[in-house]
Amino acid sequence: MSFGAYLARRAGGLLLVLLVTSFIVFGLLYLAPGSPLAFILGPRGGTPEQIAAVTAQYHLNDPFFVRYVAWLGDLLRGDLGYSIVYRQDVSALISSRIGTTLALVSMAALMIAVVGIAAGTFAALRGGWSDQLTSTLAAIGLSTPSFVVGVALISVFAVGLGWFPTFGSGSGGVNTLVHLALPAVALSVASAAYLARITRASVLEERGREHVQTATVRGLAPGYIVRHHVLRNSLVPIVTVLGLTIATLIAGAVVVENVFALDGLGSLLVRAILQRDFAVVQAVILVLVVAFVVVNAVVDVLYTFIDPRIVLGSRK
C-alpha cells in the first residue's frame, strides 16, 4: 500500500471515530432523565429568555438528526455553546484553560521519557540488585494512583518542607514551571514506572541478539554497542508505549489538576459536572476525547516511520 493511500485510510477511520464519538457526546443530553430543557436549566429554573436561549442553542424545536447536524455545524464554526454558570462562551472558557493542561501534560511526558527510559536501561544493563531495586520501585509506582502521589508530594514538599507552592498554576514563565513541577511528577509516576518496565524488557531482549554478540566479539567498546546497537534497536516498543502513554495523560490530568487546584480543563470539567453546567461538560469531554483519539492516531502513523521494517497498514 502506498503511503498516501495509507494516510487517507487512517484519516478516514479517524474521522469516522470522531463522528461517532461526537454523536455519543451529543446524545448524552437525551440519555439524561427528564426533558433536555429541564436538565440543562436544572434547579435554577429558567426565565423565558433563558428557556428561549437554551432552545435556540440546542435547536430543541428541530427533529433529532437535524439537531445533531446543526450542533455539529456550530462546533465546526467554533461555537461550543454558552455556560449557564459562568455566563460566558464555552470556547472562551476552554481556551483560557487549555494552556495549563497542555503545559502539565508536556512536562509530565518529558519526565516520563527521561526517567522511564533511563531507569529501564539502567536496570537492564546493570542487572543484579540495581535491577531488583528498579523493578520493585516500578511495581510500587505502577500501583500508586496519581492522586495518592499528589497528596504525598504536597504533604512532604509543600506543607512539610515548603519547597513548592501547594496550589494553583502560577503567574506564567518560571513561576508556572515551579507550580507545575509537583503535579507533573504526580501525573508521571505510574507511566514512568510502566515505561521503565517496557524499556527494561526491550533492552534485555535486544542485548541477547546475535548482532550484539557479533559486535562484542569484534571488540567494539561496550558503551558504543549499548548506544548504537542495543538502544537504537530497542526504541520501537519504547516510543510506541511512550506515545500511547501521552494519550492517557490527557485523562489523568483531570484527577491531578483537581488535587493541586490547577485551572486546567480537568478541574473545569469536574466543577462543571458538580454544578450541572452541561454545555461545559459536553465541550470539555469532546475536547478530551478528540485529543486522545488524535494523539493515538498520530502515534500509530509515527510508529511506521520509526521502524522501516514495519509494513504500512499492518498491525502486529
Next chain:
Amino acid sequence: MTTPSTTSLAVARVVGERRTAGLLRTTGGRLGVTGCIAAGILLVIALAAAFAPVVAPYDPDFPDLLASLSGPTPAHLLGTDALGRDILSRLIWGARITLAGPGLVILIATVVGTLLALLAAWRGGRIDTVVSWLLDVLFAVPGIVFALIAVAIWGPSLITVVCGLAIAYVPYVARVVRGASFRERHMPYVAAAWLQGQSGAGITFTQILPNVQPIVVAQAVSSLGFAVIDLAAVSFLGLGVQPPTADLGLMVKSGFDSVLRGQPTEAIAAGSLIVLIVWCVTVIGDRLTSSARSMR
C-alpha cells in the same frame, strides 16, 4: 516456572481428577512465591472487609468529636479523622467498597466483553467487523472519562460510576479474548466437534470458552487493579461514593484536608492501603497472564 505448572495442569485435565487438591496446587504453581504472598495479603484484606462488622473496633460513622484528629493512641490504633471517627475502622469498612465496587466493574466488563468476543470469533465476517468497530469506538474514550460522563448524566453515586467504568473496561477484556478465541476457533478439535454435530453455541461454551478461560481470568485480574485506581480517583474527586460512607478514595480526600492542618495519618493510611491492594492485584494479574501465555 513454565514446565511444572503447565504439565500438572495438563495432567489434571487429562485424568479429569476432581480438582480440589489439584486446584490449590496448580494455582499455587501458577502464582509463584510473590504471587502467593500477594494473594495471601489480599485474602486477609478481603476477609477483614467482609467481616467488617465483627473485625472493626469501632462504628465507622461514630464521631468522637472530643478526640478528633488524634494521632495513633492505644484506643485508636491509627488515630481519628477530623470528625473524630476511628481511622482503622473506616479503613476496614472502606476496603469493602474499594474491593466490591471494582469487582463489580470487572465482573460486568468480563461477562459482556467475553460474550462479545466469543460471538465475534465464532460468527466472524460482518458480525466480527461490527464488534471490532464497536470496540474501536469504546477505545476512543479514556476509561475515567466514561465514569465522568455517567456522573454528568445521572449524578454522583457509586452505581453510576460502576456502570460507566464497566463500559470502559469492556474493550480491554474483549480485545484479548477475541484474539485468543480466534486462535482456538481454527483448531482441529473445534472442527471435530462441528463434525459431530454440535451447535455453534454449544462448541463456543463447552469447547472454546474453557480453553480461553485462563486468558479471561488473567485479563480480568489485571484490569481489576486499574479499576481500583479509577474508582478511588472518581471518589476522590467527589463524584463517586458520597460521604459519610467510608471509602478509601474519599478518605484520601478528607485526609488531604487534615494534612493541611498537620495530621497526615488518615491520608497515609488510606493511600497505603490502596497501593497495597493494587500491588497485590497487579502481581497476581501478571503471574496469571504469563502462565496463561505459556500454556499456549
